[in-house]
Amino acid sequence: MTEKIGVYVCHCGTNIAGIVDVEGVAKWAAEKLQHRGVVIARDYKFMCSSLGQELIEKDIKELGLTRVVVAACSPHLHERTFRNACKNAGLNPYLCELVSIREQVSWVHTDKAVATEKSKAIVSGGVERVIWDEPLEPLRVPINPATLVVGGGIAGIQAALEIADAGYHVYMVEREPSIGGHMAQFDKTFPTLDCSACILTPKMVDVGNHKNITLLTWAEVTNVDGYVGNFQATIHQKPRYVNTDLCTGCGICQEKCPKKVIDDVFEAGLGKRKAIYTPFPQAVPNFPVLDKANCTYFLRGTCKACEKFCPTGAIDFTQQDEYIQVDVGQIILATGYDLFDVRRMPQYGYGRLANVFTSLEFERLSNASGPTGGKMVLRDAVTTPTSVAIVHCVGSRDKNYNSYCSSICCMQSLKFAHLVHERTGAEVYNCYIDIRTPAKGYEEFYQRLLEEGTHFIRGKVAEVTNAARVPEEEGKLIVQVEDTLIGKQRRIPVDMVILSAGLEPRHDAKDVARLFGISCSADGWYIERHPKLDPVATMTEGVYIAGVVQGPKDIPASVAQGAAAAARALGKIQQKEVAMEPIRATINQDKCSGCRICNNLCPFNAILFHEDKMVSEVNPALCQGCGTCVAACPAGAISGTVFSNEQILAQLEGLLLLNVKQLEPEPVPS
Amino acid sequence: MSDQFEPVIIGFTCNWCSYRAADMAGTARMKYAPNIRLIRLMCSGRLDPTFVLKAFAGGADGVMITGCHPGDCHYVEQNYKALRRFIILKKTLTQFGIEPGRLKLLWASAAEGAIFTDEVNKFVEQVRELGPLQWPTSGGGLERMFAVPEHMLVKEVTA
Numbered sequence: 001m002t003e004k005i006g007v008y009v010c011h012c013g014t015n016i017a018g019i020v021d022v023e024g025v026a027k028w029a030a031e032k033l034q035h036r037g038v039v040i041a042r043d044y045k046f047m048c049s050s051l052g053q054e055l056i057e058k059d060i061k062e063l064g065l066t067r068v069v070v071a072a073c074s075p076h077l078h079e080r081t082f083r084n085a086c087k088n089a090g091l092n093p094y095l096c097e098l099v100s101i102r103e104q105v106s107w108v109h110t111d112k113a114v115a116t117e118k119s120k121a122i123v124s125g126g127v128e129r130v131i132w133d134e135p136l137e138p139l140r141v142p143i144n145p146a147t148l149v150v151g152g153g154i155a156g157i158q159a160a161l162e163i164a165d166a167g168y169h170v171y172m173v174e175r176e177p178s179i180g181g182h183m184a185q186f187d188k189t190f191p192t193l194d195c196s197a198c199i200l201t202p203k204m205v206d207v208g209n210h211k212n213i214t215l216l217t218w219a220e221v222t223n224v225d226g227y228v229g230n231f232q233a234t235i236h237q238k239p240r241y242v243n244t245d246l247c248t249g250c251g252i253c254q255e256k257c258p259k260k261v262i263d264d265v266f267e268a269g270l271g272k273r274k275a276i277y278t279p280f281p282q283a284v285p286n287f288p289v290l291d292k293a294n295c296t297y298f299l300r301g302t303c304k305a306c307e308k309f310c311p312t313g314a315i316d317f318t319q320q321d322e323y324i325q326v327d328v329g330q331i332i333l334a335t336g337y338d339l340f341d342v343r344r345m346p347q348y349g350y351g352r353l354a355n356v357f358t359s360l361e362f363e364r365l366s367n368a369s370g371p372t373g374g375k376m377v378l379r380d381a382v383t384t385p386t387s388v389a390i391v392h393c394v395g396s397r398d399k400n401y402n403s404y405c406s407s408i409c410c411m412q413s414l415k416f417a418h419l420v421h422e423r424t425g426a427e428v429y430n431c432y433i434d435i436r437t438p439a440k441g442y443e444e445f446y447q448r449l450l451e452e453g454t455h456f457i458r459g460k461v462a463e464v465t466n467a468a469r470v471p472e473e474e475g476k477l478i479v480q481v482e483d484t485l486i487g488k489q490r491r492i493p494v495d496m497v498i499l500s501a502g503l504e505p506r507h508d509a510k511d512v513a514r515l516f517g518i519s520c521s522a523d524g525w526y527i528e529r530h531p532k533l534d535p536v537a538t539m540t541e542g543v544y545i546a547g548v549v550q551g552p553k554d555i556p557a558s559v560a561q562g563a564a565a566a567a568r569a570l571g572k573i574q575q576k577e578v579a580m581e582p583i584r585a586t587i588n589q590d591k592c593s594g595c596r597i598c599n600n601l602c603p604f605n606a607i608l609f610h611e612d613k614m615v616s617e618v619n620p621a622l623c624q625g626c627g628t629c630v631a632a633c634p635a636g637a638i639s640g641t642v643f644s645n646e647q648i649l650a651q652l653e654g655l656l657l658l659n660v661k662q663l664e665p666e667p668v669p670s
Numbered sequence: 671m672s673d674q675f676e677p678v679i680i681g682f683t684c685n686w687c688s689y690r691a692a693d694m695a696g697t698a699r700m701k702y703a704p705n706i707r708l709i710r711l712m713c714s715g716r717l718d719p720t721f722v723l724k725a726f727a728g729g730a731d732g733v734m735i736t737g738c739h740p741g742d743c744h745y746v747e748q749n750y751k752a753l754r755r756f757i758i759l760k761k762t763l764t765q766f767g768i769e770p771g772r773l774k775l776l777w778a779s780a781a782e783g784a785i786f787t788d789e790v791n792k793f794v795e796q797v798r799e800l801g802p803l804q805w806p807t808s809g810g811g812l813e814r815m816f817a818v819p820e821h822m823l824v825k826e827v828t829a
Contacts (some may be wrong), residue, residue, distance in 0.1 A: 074693045075710070105698025108787075109704040118704050125707070263806060457790030517744055519687070519780040527780060539686065539780070540744075583712060601715075603746035626745035631755075643712055649724055655707045656728040 003037040003131055006065040007123060008056060010047035012102055019106040021116040025071065029123050032660050033670045036127055039063060047072050053085040067482035068096040069126040071119065074103045076539075077530075092135035094582070094642065099126035121655050128239035128654030132646040138579040139620065143229035144329035145573045146171065150221055150512075154555055155183020156334035156548025157203050158562030166570050171326050174209065174217040176265065178283035180204055181336055185266060185360065187367035187374070189555055190415040191445035208284040216324070218289055224516055227624065228542025229329045229578040239319035241290035242276075246314035249286030253306035253315065254278070258668035261294045268360040271371030274603045276306050276315075276578070281369065287505055290315075329578075330542045330569045332561060333526065335512060337548040340395030340402070340501040348391065348499055349464045354379040356479055356497045357463055359412060366419050376424050378496060385495035388420045389479045391461045392432040396502030396552075398460075404523055406502035407552040408583065410436045413500045414445055429455045429492050431481050439556070457492075459484045464497050505551045516543050525551045528609075534563040542578070544568055583625030583642045589615045591637035598629035598638060673810075677731035677797040679706040681790070682721065684714045686744035687779050688736035694783030702787045703794040706734065713737070719759050722773065726805050732772045732797035734790070739777040744764025749777070769800050 004463040007029040011017035022043040030041035040059055044052050049068055059065050068091065070082045075098045083093035101119040145168045149160045152174035160170045172179070184204075186196040192407075207213055216235055223234040242253075259275035266279040273279070275294045278286060296303035297317065307315040315484065342350040342358050350356045355378050357365065368374035377384055390413045396406035417428045430449075435456070437443045450456070463480040469491070476493035483490050505524030506512065513520050518538040519527045526545045529537040536544050544565040547558040572578060587598075587607075594614035599607050606622035607629060610617075618629075618638075630640040639645070653659060683689040689710050695702065711717060714737025720771045722733045735756055739750040753775065760770040779788045 074689075074696070076693060085763060100693075100696075103693045104708055105704070107696040107699050110701060111704065112702045118707065125709070263717065429714050514742060518741075519690075522781045522784075539690070566724055601748075601751065603748065624745055626713035626748050627711065628745070628748045628751050631716050631718035632751070640716070641713075643716060645718065645720075648711070648718075648721060651709055652680065652721065652725055653728055655709065656678065656725070656730060658728055662672060 003066050004039045004064055005033075005037045005067040005069060005127055005130060006056065006059050006063065007033070007038055007041035007065070007127065008052075008068070008070045008072075009041070009043040009101070009119075009123070010052070010070065011043060011045045012106075013046065013375050016072070016102050016106040017038070019109065019112055019115045020101060020119045021112065022635040024116055025119045025123060026103075028120050029127070033124060033127050033175045034660055037067070037131065038053065038127060039065070044061050048078050048081050053081070053088075054336065056082065056085045057089035060086065060091050061409065065091065066095065067130040069123065069130050070096065070098045071101045071123050071126065071461050072098060074100045088158045094136040095130065095133045097126045097130040097133065099123060107580055117581060121657055124659060125654035129647050129651035132644065132650050134644075136582040136641060139584070140577045140579055141229050141621070143572060143578045144231075144327055144578060145169065145567050146326070146328045147573075148173065148221070148231070148233055148326065149334065150331065151181070151334035151336055151547070151549070152176075152179030152207070152215075152217065153334060153336045153453050153547060153558070154183045154200065154203075155336070155549075155558040155562035156181070157207055158559045159332045159334060159546055159566040160207055160213055161167055161203065161210070161565050162566030163569060168212065168570070168573055170213045171233075171235075171328060172213055173219050173221055174215075175220050176279065177218050177240075177277075177289040178204075178279050178285070179207060179215070179217060180280075180282075180284070183555060184282075185268070185367070186282060188415060188419065189445050190411040191441045193415070193418070197282060201284075204282065213611070215285060217285060219324075221515065222323070224331070228572075228580070230430050231328050231331060231542065233326050233328060233331070235324045235326060237322040237324055239292075239321060240287060241315065241317055241319050241388060243314045243316045243319075244285070244287045246312045247287045248312055248314075249278075249288075250311065251278075251288075252309050252311065254288060256302070256305045256309040258305060259294055259296050261291065267371055268358065268364050270301050270361055270364050287553050296304050330572060331516060332544045332545040332546055332562075332565045332569060333512070333516060333518070334565075335506055335509070335549050337503040337552070338506050340406075341395055342499045342501050344401065345394060346569055347463045348461070349466075349477075350395065350499060353464060353466055353477055353497075355385075355495060356499060358500060359409070359416070359500050362498045363414055366416075366423070374422060374423075383495070385420075386424075387429070387494040388496045388498065389423075389429040389431060389461075389464075389477075389492055389494040390416055390498045390500060391464070391479070392430065392500050393460065394499040394501045395504070397433055402502055402504065402523065404552065405436065407436075408554045409500040411442055411445070411501060411554065412448050413498075416498055416500070417449055418452065418621070421452055421454060426495070427455065427656040429457055429479065431457045431459060431479065433458070433460055433463045436566040445583070457481055457483050457490065459490075479569045503548055505549075509549070516540065518543055518545070525549065536561055536568055541580075542572070544663040581625070581642070582621050583640070585618045585625065585627065585638050585640045586620075586629050587616050587618055588637045589613070589617070592616055593635050593637070595634065597634060601628050601632055635657065673817050675742070675798055677705050677794060677802070678695060678729060679732040679734060680704045680725040680730045681734040681736060681792060682714070683708050683710055684737045684744070684749070685710055685712045687738035687742060688714075688786065690780035691736075691778035691782045691786040694780060695787045696783075696802055698783050700783055700787040702790045705794045713743065713748045714752035715743075715745060715761070717752050717755060719755050722759055723814060724770060726772070726803060727759070729805070731800070731803045732774070732793060732795055734774045734776060736776045736778055739779055742779060742790050746804045753814075768803065768805065771796055771800055772803065
């Protein structure tokens with residue numbers, strides 16, 4: 001045995017040492033694995049600390065270690081840390097193995113003796129594997145400086161502007177006819193009560209005019225190939241039936257179009273739009289979209305009023321679906337959320353009781369450019385309510401629907417309470433489970449509401465009904481709630497009920513995650529690389545997430561994440577090339593029989609067949625390192641770096657402790 | 671410790687989903703039977719059936735193959751190849767005289783720590799009921815399985 005192996009067992013404070021006898025494991029490795037080349041085995045409080053890393057570096061230099069095994073946390077957390085430590089000491093970083101005795105042992109097992117034995121087996125597996133490790137160099141590929149931003153809400157807008165302002169190109173793809181997202185639908189933003197449109201629309205215009213941004217609205221990404229630095233995205237441009245080169249956005253077509261349609265996207269079903277429309281006056285881009293499903297011409301074959309009146313001849317009924325290919329280096333996903341469908345809670349009567357509104361409906365109702373011009377009225381469009389109940393946590397913090405807190409509903413409800421109070425003078429009742437106002441200026445806003453005289457009732461609303469029991473309740477909506485602070489049931493007669501609906505992942509969030517190769521949590525939000533330390537990166541290199549898509553959050557947090565994602569992307573662009581794990585397959589041409597079994601297995605078409613030589617060859621630029629071909633080659637001609645047959649089989653033998661058993665005499669069966 | 675049989679189980683995980691499911695089980699402090707020892711592969715498609723046979727030959731009582739859910743594979747569709755190999759492996763094991771119940775395939779996404787935990791526990795119980803395999807001493811085993819008899823060795827002949 002020529003290798004000199006160092007084994008380092010981490011206590012991780014008490015995270016590992018609380019369950020695993022770490023000293024015992026280190027001692028065992030030094031003793032029992034000595035014949036496998038272990039020359040030193042140490043345990044240390046925090047291997048990942050600078051002192052812990054120095055320990056490894058010192059041993060590499062002084063003892064001349066040629067291999068390092070660290071038994072600590074998951075390689076997904078600190079593999080890079082320890083590889084770097086080895087590199088600093090002059091050892092090739094790929095000669096270091098990190099085996100997990102925290103996530104796989106101390107955190108999931110309770111019996112100390114068994115956990116210690118399992119840790120020994122895992123260390124033994126690591127030692128056997130590391131012997132077969134090969135020195136490697138990361139692959140370096142140039143990075144395409146263009147970035148794809150998916151989703152044109154405030155998070156996506158922020159990300160796109162940061163990157164574009166830094167001088168790099170951005171493709172922004174938005175599913176709706178205009179960017180702006182949910183924020184464009186709001187009237188005021190909490191806690192400052194800034195006009196939402198006033199702070200958002202300048203940014204939207206910037207995106208629309210920016211020389212570095214290619215804006216593709218009414219479009220969706222349908223396919224993504226490639227890897228960090230070199231993604232190829234296919235974007236489906238739905239037909240607008242408007243030639244955007246000719247259209248000036250004058251709006252005459254919308255005026256002349258005879259067909260009115262209920263707008264259940266932007267106006268949340270409260271208002272109407274035409275069959276050819278821009279969702280709102282400040283839309284960016286300001287080109288209308290023709291809604292084919294409702295257009296009289298497409299339905300009946302006659303009309304073409306828009307075409308007749310268009311001064312520039314921009315209407316084009318023959319437009320077809322277009323598929324645009326773009327090459328980008330990185331991708332930022334800011335696809336936002338769907339509002340919880342309050343119909344799923346029939347006890348609150350939405351859809352059955354006219355004056356029960358969703359939070360988004362109320363946003364439109366209070367919006368000066370909304371269907372009522374900002375007048376807060378009941379469903380009859382004339383009556384001003386004299387009493388309003390706001391129900392918090394609808395569809396959130398409820399194990400029947402979503403157990404998480406939607407984070408924005410408390411502040412949103414307080415904002416509604418303030419607006420109702422200010423504009424109608426109505427009595428406002430806020431029925432809450434807990435009031436959560438943990439951000440800058442939020443608690444102060446809550447205090448302000450308390451002073452304004454809003455009623456706060458601590459209790460989850462059981463029911464909203466119109467079945468009156470006493471004359472005062474006649475013609476009213478009655479909110480049945482247990483006031484848990486006084487321990488009494490209350491029936492509150494009101495004119496209007498606003499359901500503060502929670503946030504949910506987009507209905508197609510899973511498909512989109514699959515498209516971009518990232519994963520969703522059990523709730524459906526996209527999973528970040530690390531919940532605290534890496535909140536905008538994902539497990540897929542070069543794909544970032546920003547805004548509510550990562551979990552419920554308010555506008556300031558979404559903006560912060562949009563900027564953070566942009567900063568991460570810019571950081572990579574500045575490096576000009578990206579280092580990739582050298583996990584690749586190679587074919588030994590002397591062993592290859594030319595059977596071509598591997599050719600069809602590769603989903604990346606990375607395997608070429610040389611007709612002349614009758615052998616296959618792997619293109620390392622296309623190979624992603626999955627290893628399927630390695631496993632399939634009947635001649636054993638394909639080898640995979642970092643996960644070679646030798647490494648895996650050696651680890652297997654180590655895990656089964658065959659290396660140790662060979663030394664010990666077989667116990668006599670009793 | 672009680673006298674009940676503690677099987678040794680080798681688990682193969684893919685780097686993207688099931689290994690992260692195991693990590694998730696850890697971070698959430700879920701508890702599962704300590705009988706399983708994991709090997710990380712980049713993809714379940716990397717699983718050479720030899721690995722499974724080697725595991726049994728080396729003394730494992732059960733083998734669990736895990737990967738991303740169908741359609742969720744980081745490498746597009748390689749977990750389907752793992753599925754094919756799993757099906758063939760089950761048949762092969764039967765021919766070797768090994769109960770197919772000693773081999774399990776599990777799809778677990780990175781968020782499914784709870785499923786990973788439950789399924790490991792179930793599988794450990796299942797193998798516990800089947801009892802020790804002792805393939806190395808009962809007819810199979812590394813040496814016997816992979817040793818090529820002297821007379822069958824192919825000699826290289828110069829052309």
